[in-house]
Amino acid sequence: MKTATLAKLAVAGSRTDKFRMAFTAVSSALAAVVLLAAATVAAVPELVNPDDGSDKWNEQYSSTLIREPGLRPGVVLTLLLLAVPVLFLAGQSIRFGSPARDRRLAAMRLAGATPGQAVLIAATETAVAALLGSIVGTGAFLLLRVLLDRRNADGTLPLPTDVLPSALAVTGVLVLVPVLAALIGAFLLRRVIITPLGVVRRVRTRSPRLWPGVLILVGVFAPLLIRRLGEVLARWISGDLMLVVAFVAVLLAAVAVIVGTGWIAYTAGRLLHRFGRRPAMLLAGRQLMADPWNGSRTLAALLAALVVGAGVLGYRAFMQTELAARDEAWAARGDVIGDPGLDSFYLNSVDLVRIAVAVGVVVAAAGIMVALAESIVSRRRTYAGLVAAGVPRRVLGASIAWQTLAPLVPAVLVALTVGVSLLRGVATTATGGGGASCSGTEAECFEGSPNWVQYPEVTKAVPVPLGDLLLLGGGAVAIMLVVVGVGLVLLRSSTDLDELRVA
């Protein structure tokens, strides 16, 4: 197929198509910005101490994350990792089907295109939009660079705005983002069959197996037993190995939560269907039972973000308690309190991870929105038929809300619990202070000698950060409500009978 034809076919479109292009462009722009940020940090020159050849800090930056050459690779890696879900989102937009696009693709098949060529056309659409997006993103990045170029009171820069990413990096981003988005898109279409008679989504009807459900229960309760189990196992296994065992057990639980989303969706559907009184719940329950895997991958991403987020909150609480305990201990012996700068650095880096988690949640929610949109559009004929038969749109909207939120709420609760249990299973108390000092010769230094000074330890209980957890969980649910809202708007336009020309 000639490139020109391909390009022309790819950009023909209607309103949903324009929305899809915009969505892809925006996500690609975001991905480009993040990638360029990573490239910039990587471009900070590595200084070498002229005296001993060791690494020297780039003193012109105020943030230790950028100053220390040892920490920079970590930052770059984090930014790269952050770009991945955003890129994934750009690729996901290929799933925004629309009747117009389905007809176009089917007509091309009818005219002789192979299924591969049809997918190529759809993927090229994504690539073109992604290219536009990455160009805009690059422009935005350069603009941000200028706007954020401000010096602190002591003349240091908070961000590496004095460094430009290499030309190679910029070109790389402009090429990589569209290509990756297109590849991801093509991969995501593997469940969609484009026939000459229409576009069909192959649904995984195999009903979810029971084992993830069991694993989830294990995951929720295992951390509570870790202590007990640890004491039992300690007789046979060394401490380190036991930690590994504990870690593996909880990892399995976390994996189960993610893999088990299909089971969660299916069970939620069954409960809705069995106990639901209203037609909206009946519709939602049946839809969940018929297609439990719809959007479950993105739900899994959301749950993963929540597990990590809850874990981070637990860790933060732990760290705070540890610092507080240490401060108390040192205050008790009349010593100077530790370096507040370092303290806040550690807390801040944890906070950065929190921000990353929040971004992850938003991105995952956007992914769920894409899956929901696809589901609504592919069922528009059924919905239109129902509206024509007199089912109020309100009932259909309620069924969509139930369908999205019923599996979500319990899943969020479980994810948060697993995440927090992760930490609490390891440590429910934090100890600070302790240690000893000795002034004297080695022979005189042993516990109980007059030269031996034992410093007091302070142990505090680590509180469960309920408030923060509630915020995290509530935030996730709130974002999902927004997603449902978008879905309802889409429902409205999908069932606009004027546009539909129902057969």
Place this chain on the structure above:
Amino acid sequence: MSTSHLMLGLLSVGPQHGYDLKRAHDERLPQAKPLAFGQVYATLGRLERDGLVEQAGQDRDGGPDRTTYAITAAGREKLGEWLAAVEPPAPYVNSVLFAKVVVSLLASGATAATDYLVAQRAAHTTRMRELTAVKTTRESTAGDIVAADYAIAHLDADLRWLQATLLRITDLHREVTA
């Protein structure tokens, strides 16, 4: 299809009086034009003369209305031949409808032709409705329905033909008057 073959077919069931034959005909071929007694006896006479049918019994008084007729072996053979033969698919169209439509479109004035066509279509659709009503009546037998189906299908075919011819005639007329 002649009445002779029909009679032979009805007699193949068993010997019957002329009166029984008429009743059997009207029962088994509903919606068709009922058979007149004169036609029954005339046909029976012909068949007897040709040896396809014979008198099987006489009631006290004698006379045609009391005679039982039965089919002969020759009659059965003739019947078998007729049943096995294929009906030639109308090599010559001799429908009045066809003639009227063509003539009215070519010769008579536009208004008269239009009026005729509209009236003909209305008559066809009314008859179709009547026949369809037979199909939806609960008391109709399977025979009733099969007969009605036959007539409906032909009426429908007439209508389709009418529509298609209309389109062709417009072209033809344009050609001729160009």
Place this chain on the structure above:
Amino acid sequence: MTALLQGIGLQRSYGPTPALRGIDFEIGAGEIVAVTGPSGCGKSTLLHCLAGILRVDAGEVRYRDQDLGLWSEANRSKLRRTEFGVLFQFGQLVPELTAAENVALPLLLAGSGRREARKAATLWLGRFGVGDLADQLPGKMSGGQQQRCAVARALVTEPKVLFADEPTGALDALTGEQVLTEIVHIAREQGASVVLVTHDAQIAAYADREITLRDGVVDRSGLGLEIGS
């Protein structure tokens, strides 16, 4: 006495394309009226407008002497599931619900309890000879069976007017005839009116009378001929 359902001077366009260009229509209680015409003549659009699914650009649709155009979307929706029944050629059943759940849906929306709704649904499915498919999903049924379930759903609320758009279009001749005969029987029993859209003369013959459309207007000749009104 005014007819049960009337359309007066109906006009409706899809964007720049006019579909109805001034149609008058009426149907009385218990009448079966066929709407025929070649494809693209506007018969489906007429049906959608009369059923209140689409709004008309000009003209009035009057049901029981009330202008439906003045009704809110919610009220027209309610009308469609209580006094009107709608039957299309395909795509009517919700694929995730069983046959009984599909048929019970209008009753559930009207506030029936689940058990009564299910009982009524099974009864109606039985009337159309698909009672044993009550717990079956539509995907596992043949076209004829699906359409029978759809008819059951359209009639379960005992509507006053049934709107049927090519109801037998996707069925073979014999199944189609069976379905249509059942519809006619039940309509006569309930005294319901039926608006039957079809392009097939033999299907139209099931009606009491017929109105033919051509290019968005009524064609009195039925043959596409120009005749005075």
